[in-house]
Amino acid sequence: MQACNRAIIARMESPVPLIPQLGAHLVAAGGKRLRPLLTLASSRLCGYQSTPETQRHVGLAACVEFIHTATLLHDDVVDESNLRRGLASANAVFGNKASVLVGDFLFARSFQLMTADGSLKVMAILSDASATIAEGEVLQMVTQNDLSTPVDRYLEVIHGKTAALFAAACRVGAVVADRPEAEELALDRFGTNLGMAFQLVDDALDYAADQQVLGKTVGDDMREGKITLPVLAAYEAGSPEDRVFWERVIEKGEQTEADLPHALALIEKTGAIATTIARAQAYAAEAVDALSIFPDSELRRLMTETVQYTVDRAR
Amino acid sequence: MQACNRAIIARMESPVPLIPQLGAHLVAAGGKRLRPLLTLASSRLCGYQSTPETQRHVGLAACVEFIHTATLLHDDVVDESNLRRGLASANAVFGNKASVLVGDFLFARSFQLMTADGSLKVMAILSDASATIAEGEVLQMVTQNDLSTPVDRYLEVIHGKTAALFAAACRVGAVVADRPEAEELALDRFGTNLGMAFQLVDDALDYAADQQVLGKTVGDDMREGKITLPVLAAYEAGSPEDRVFWERVIEKGEQTEADLPHALALIEKTGAIATTIARAQAYAAEAVDALSIFPDSELRRLMTETVQYTVDRAR
Numbered sequence: 235m236q237a238c239n240r241a242i243i244a245r246m247e248s249p250v251p252l253i254p255q256l257g258a259h260l261v262a263a264g265g266k267r268l269r270p271l272l273t274l275a276s277s278r279l280c281g282y283q284s285t286p287e288t289q290r291h292v293g294l295a296a297c298v299e300f301i302h303t304a305t306l307l308h309d310d311v312v313d314e315s316n317l318r319r320g321l322a323s324a325n326a327v328f329g330n331k332a333s334v335l336v337g338d339f340l341f342a343r344s345f346q347l348m349t350a351d352g353s354l355k356v357m358a359i360l361s362d363a364s365a366t367i368a369e370g371e372v373l374q375m376v377t378q379n380d381l382s383t384p385v386d387r388y389l390e391v392i393h394g395k396t397a398a399l400f401a402a403a404c405r406v407g408a409v410v411a412d413r414p415e416a417e418e419l420a421l422d423r424f425g426t427n428l429g430m431a432f433q434l435v436d437d438a439l440d441y442a443a444d445q446q447v448l449g450k451t452v453g454d455d456m457r458e459g460k461i462t463l464p465v466l467a468a469y470e471a472g473s474p475e476d477r478v479f480w481e482r483v484i485e486k487g488e489q490t491e492a493d494l495p496h497a498l499a500l501i502e503k504t505g506a507i508a509t510t511i512a513r514a515q516a517y518a519a520e521a522v523d524a525l526s527i528f529p530d531s532e533l534r535r536l537m538t539e540t541v542q543y544t545v546d547r548a549r
Numbered sequence: 550m551q552a553c554n555r556a557i558i559a560r561m562e563s564p565v566p567l568i569p570q571l572g573a574h575l576v577a578a579g580g581k582r583l584r585p586l587l588t589l590a591s592s593r594l595c596g597y598q599s600t601p602e603t604q605r606h607v608g609l610a611a612c613v614e615f616i617h618t619a620t621l622l623h624d625d626v627v628d629e630s631n632l633r634r635g636l637a638s639a640n641a642v643f644g645n646k647a648s649v650l651v652g653d654f655l656f657a658r659s660f661q662l663m664t665a666d667g668s669l670k671v672m673a674i675l676s677d678a679s680a681t682i683a684e685g686e687v688l689q690m691v692t693q694n695d696l697s698t699p700v701d702r703y704l705e706v707i708h709g710k711t712a713a714l715f716a717a718a719c720r721v722g723a724v725v726a727d728r729p730e731a732e733e734l735a736l737d738r739f740g741t742n743l744g745m746a747f748q749l750v751d752d753a754l755d756y757a758a759d760q761q762v763l764g765k766t767v768g769d770d771m772r773e774g775k776i777t778l779p780v781l782a783a784y785e786a787g788s789p790e791d792r793v794f795w796e797r798v799i800e801k802g803e804q805t806e807a808d809l810p811h812a813l814a815l816i817e818k819t820g821a822i823a824t825t826i827a828r829a830q831a832y833a834a835e836a837v838d839a840l841s842i843f844p845d846s847e848l849r850r851l852m853t854e855t856v857q858y859t860v861d862r863a864r
Contacts, residue, residue: 250684252691308649311626331690334623334649338656339683345660345676352669361660368654369565375646376567 237289238270241296245343256336260303268432269302269403270295276407276421279525279533290351290410297347297360298403300340305367305395307337356406363402370394379459379485381469388461389430392437397429404428420527424537427521432544434514437462439547441501453494459484463513467506468497476500511545518545552604553585556611560658571651575618583747584617584718585610591722591736594840594848605666605725612662612675613718615655620682620710622652671721678717685709694774694800696784703776704745707752712744719743735842739852742836747859749829752777754862756816768809774799778828782821783812791815826860833860 246257277284277291284291311333341364348357374391377383404425408418440455441464455462461484469480483489483497501507521541528534561572592599592606599606626648656679663672689706692698719740723733755770756779770777776799784795798804798812816822836856843849 248684248687250687250691252687253684305653308653311645311649330626330645332687334626335683335686335690338620338623339680339687341653341656342676342679342683345672346680349669349672349676354664354667354669357660357664357672361657361664364657365654365661368650368657369563369568371650372563372565372567372647372654375650376565 235267235271235274237292238267238274238295238299241292242299245296245300245347248339252332253336253339256332257340260306267299269399270299272400272403272425272428273298273407275533275537276404276425277410278407279528279531279537280408280411280413280417280421282407282411291407293347293351294356294406294410295403297344297351298399298406300344300347301360301364301367302399304337304341304344305371307333307340309371353409355409359402359405359409363398366394366398370396370398374460377461379487380461381466381480381484383461383466385463385466388463388466391461392430392433393426396433397426400429400432401425416527420524424521424524427517427524428541428544431514431517431521431541434463434510434517435545435547438464438507438510438514440464441498442507453497456483456494456497457489459487463510464501464506467509468501468504471504471506472500476504514545518542550582550586550589552607553582553589553610553614556607557614560611560615560662561655563654567647568651568654571647572655575621582614584714585614587715587718587740587743588613588722590848590852591719592725593722594843594846594852595723595726595728595732595736597722597726606722608662608666609671609721609725610718612659612666613714613721615659615662616675616679616682617714619652619656619659620686622648622655624686668724670724674717674720674724678713681709681713685711685713689775692776694802695776696781696795696800698776698781700778700781703778703781706776707745707748708741711748712741715744715747716740731842735839738839739836742832742839743856743859746829746832746836746856749778749825749832750860750862753779753822753825753829755779756813757822768812771798771809771812772804774802778825779816779821782824783816783819786819786821787815791819829860833857
């Protein structure tokens with residue numbers, strides 16, 4: 235992981251000083267580095283043997299983090315969120331323009347990293363994932379403020395915006411190790427299901443978590459009129475009066491300060507968090523099951539624990 | 550070119566309807582399709598033989614247009630321009646969010662098109678160009694409102710934001726034809742110099758052209774405080790009083806309706822357009838010279854005429 239962090243910093247370099255400056259801001263913010271860790275873990279699980287000259291897993295882990303960071307930067311622009319990873323968002327500090335353009339740079343750099351890796355298979359996996367992410371983000375945008383969004387549509391959104399990159403991050407680990415397709419598909423399934431669980435829990439935490447812990451503002455999703463499972467479940471199970479409330483705050487976007495506590499109370503009352511976490515647990519079980527084709531090992535146990543930890547964050 | 554337009558429309562497809570909708574808006578707007586034409590012309594100049602099964606030049610021409618369109622969409626966000634290609638900009642019609650996200654989709658799709666082409670060399674050329682474009686856009690942003698920007702820095706900006714993609718569009722034409730490096734480099738040099746000439750003329754037209762012809766508003770660059778050669782030259786050659794004017798409108802961004810006619814008069818008085826066009830002509834001559842390693846042909850003559858036409862737009 236240290237090698238990966240070094241690669242991230244090294245490949246953030248540019249003769250245009252603002253780029254490494256903004257890069258340093260993001261690297262300092264840290265984040266969980268969950269996606270690059272998945273690439274490193276998956277390649278090792280598949281027995282990838284790296285030498286100082288062949289550190290393909292490190293380059294690809296950095297590549298995956300660049301794609302993710304580019305998405306975050308562009309998400310900052312569109313979502314006008316004020317807090318991200320517990321620090322002021324890049325947007326608030328550097329402005330909309332910088333977020334769009336430095337995001338584009340990181341996205342381009344991720345493709346340079348793939349090209350340097352030199353595997354067409356890896357390139358297909360990661361460029362397909364990039365297109366799926368963009369589709370997911372567009373789909374999220376068009377479902378915004380729309381309480382008639384079916385749950386399946388919401389699942390499609392989080393598959394695109396989150397699970398597709400988790401899946402690709404894991405799958406390329408099997409590719410660099412040159413393993414049979416069954417292992418590639420198993421890691422793809424692991425990543426997809428872990429990503430779905432991760433995003434469901436994230437969406438639950440937005441209506442539940444202590445801001446100190448989460449590093450983002452509770453209620454951000456509500457303020458943006460974002461359609462997530464906690465809201466869909468609370469709306470579905472709500473009284474006629476509850477529904478009027480949700481229609482006002484989510485569909486019309488008319489919100490006052492008293493609305494967030496009331497929303498949290500409705501979500502509590504209708505068991506919407508439990509509904510969301512139950513879904514997350516089902517995906518988590520699928521993720522763990524996907525690893526069963528690999529022999530038992532300390533690493534496999536660690537990956538299984540990561541899945542459980544992802545869901546347990548919500549408790 | 551028809552095949553290329555078909556490829557553009559086909560590859561704009563997505564299960565998320567907003568993407569082809571916004572795509573159709575851009576395709577309808579048309580534009581000059583100059584960059585994909587360069588790929589098609591360059592590949593033919595290098596003797597690329599396509600069959601219905603191997604239409605690599607068409608796929609790559611579409612790829613180049615996607616990169617360009619993604620940049621335009623993101624440029625709309627950051628520059629708040631109201632007119633682009635004579636139609637309302639995508640941003641004005643669909644909003645900031647859609648421009649960022651659909652731009653990301655087109656960018657990702659361009660990498661899928663490169664991956665489908667399957668040449669690592671092509672991928673390196675186009676992913677390097679994408680990173681250079683983003684660097685140029687960031688550099689343009691940080692020089693905005695700054696009249697102390699040296700001319701060389703301005704040239705670096707337009708190299709990044711425009712000439713790099715022109716160069717890559719031409720160069721990949723030689724690569725698909727599997728020609729010696731000398732031809733690749735000649736087409737790279739042709740594209741770079743044509744791109745520089747093209748952008749210089751574009752920047753001149755922003756202070757000179759009839760809006761009907763150009764399809765963009767005269768004075769857009771001034772309103773945005775953009776640093777271009779016409780402004781740098783007029784500032785450099787201006788009286789102390791002129792300089793106070795430029796510092797107010799460009800550096801402080803304080804503008805009234807009377808300022809645009811006054812700016813156009815100062816640019817006329819100081820010969821700043823002539824200075825800009827002279828530079829463009831020098832690049833154009835380099836572009837024509839770069840083609841001299843290819844034997845004379847009707848296509849070479851057409852490419853030479855395109856260079857001349859690019860500069861003559863400003864008359």
